[in-house]
Amino acid sequence: MKDLDTTPPTPTDEFIKGLWRENPVFVQVLGMCPVLAVTNSAVNAVAMGLATTFVMLMSNIFVSSLRHFIPKQVRIATYILIIATFVTIVDYAIEAISLDLHKALGAFISLIVVNCLILGRAEAFASKHGVGYAALDGLGMGVGFTLALLCLGGVREILGNGSLFGVALFPAGFEPWVVMILPGGGFFTLAAWLLLINHLKRRRESAAAGMQEALR
């Protein structure tokens, strides 16, 4: 195991880590505001995830390529400025693509600015790595974030509204659990997913330990 850890991560590793091992929502538990707020339907979740992915990708590229020019004392302010720029761009783009979507996401597009996940990746990764790695990291984290949002949004829409992506799944007699699409449902669903993910992780770890035991 030891020599595996010392090899430098390949570009694929940088991308993959955001999906599972360092998933922003399920492992790092970052950026909970949009995770809880806009996952009341699968469409909103995916749109929010894609918007965040774009902002993260672009801000990582920007921060990484400007990392030698950004003075250390004001780096956080500069990161926020860069992130806010791309959030504004996304805001206009979504409004141009679909007014309905813009209406559904409401204030949460502007709130991408304060998503700690994006600032976290800029500070912890992009400011220390080259443009290529930073872009892959942003993309991987973004896709991981989108998948996590979809996991929450899908469950909440199915239980709370009886549909998925707007397509009704149950016969008319189904009484939706309205609480699932209200803020409380976000907490319930997130808790259930975290339980499941941690359970899987623990099982895998104990299986690995058992394997080593057997090899000795």
Place this chain on the structure above:
Amino acid sequence: MYRALVGIGMLCGLLIVFVFAGTRPVIEANRAAALERAVFAVLPEATARLTFALTPAGGFAPAADAAGERIHAGFDQAGSLVGVAIEARGMGYADTISLLYGYAPERDAIVGMQVLTSKETPGLGNKIETDPGFLANFDALDVRLDDSGTSLLNPIETVKKGKKTEPWQIDGITGATVSSKAIGNILAASSSRWVPLITQRRADLDAGDIDEGS
């Protein structure tokens, strides 16, 4: 340090300006198309529309000639007025609700309503936009004027779900009491102002159509 900050600030500013300029026409077109759709949705019989502005004298002039609050008159194929679409706004449960409703002078009734913007609670308050039972209230909501012609005979009111007995009442939504009441209040305030105005100056709207046609 300042040079770096100012430089990055200007770069970001430039980017935003470019995107703003690039998307503005598309966004304007989207808004206009959404309003256009809404006008025909709330005036089902209309096939053409013309926008009028309220002049300071209290009459209506085609919007191109005058500034002021706007209403949209809908005409059928024969060119006669079938209704007027009016924008109204007011406080909802969360933030302002703006809506468009269609008033048909011939029927003394509101014949359609569509919410344009709202931030009501998803799953509860936003049923004002989707609940078919609630929206059916606005197929024929009575806004008859009293004998003086200056105020409504029966102001619009919102009642509990299933308690609607009169044509000027709105059946509320269980679980969206505040939001459905807000719609009723917005309509009541707006209709008590516009319906007498439109009734008095009906000729302006008909005349506007003839101008357009010639």
